[in-house]
Amino acid sequence: MWVAGHTSLPVGQWVKAGNPTEVYYYGTQVTTVLLGFTLAVLFIIKFSLPVFYNLGIVSLNEYLELRFKNVWIRRMATCASLLMAATFMGMCQYGPSLALAAVTPLSTTTSMIIMATVCTFYTSLVR
Incomplete structure (x- = not known):
């Protein structure tokens, strides 16, 4: 499970997500999200x-296959997860690429290719 696997203290994820800036601009009512994170982790x-x-x-996908006794349910859940991850990665790559294209003479497509190459190389480095 993502939430329980990364941290049992949702404060760590909350602080990493840039929410101190949100609190500075909008006030402490944003901290009510922390209550939801805490309840989700406890659940x-x-x-x-x-x-x-x-x-x-x-995995949840393995549970779906056991629960419904159907491998297609597991495959559909896997495909949905992959589609969501690919969409998220595309959006995360587009923002910095657009900023790079705005301050350099590179086109957006070229900057996306550069960003993808740099990110792939960086994540493939072994410690």
Whole structure:
């Protein structure tokens, strides 16, 4: 599970997400999101993880296949996750590429190719 796997303290993810700036501009009412994160983590720890552990599975997709006894459900969930991740990565790449194209004589397409190459190289580095 993403939330429980990364942190049991949602404060860490909340601070990393740039929310201190939100609090500065809009006030502390933004911190109510933290309550939702905390409740989500507690729900996952208390209810979801024990079910997965007792079944001996490691992913939600595997649970879907067991629950509905249909491999196509698992494949559709996998495809939906891949589509969402690809869309998210495209949007995350487009913003910096557009900024790079705005301050250099490069076209947006060229800057996207450069950004993708740099990001791929950077993430492939081994520690």
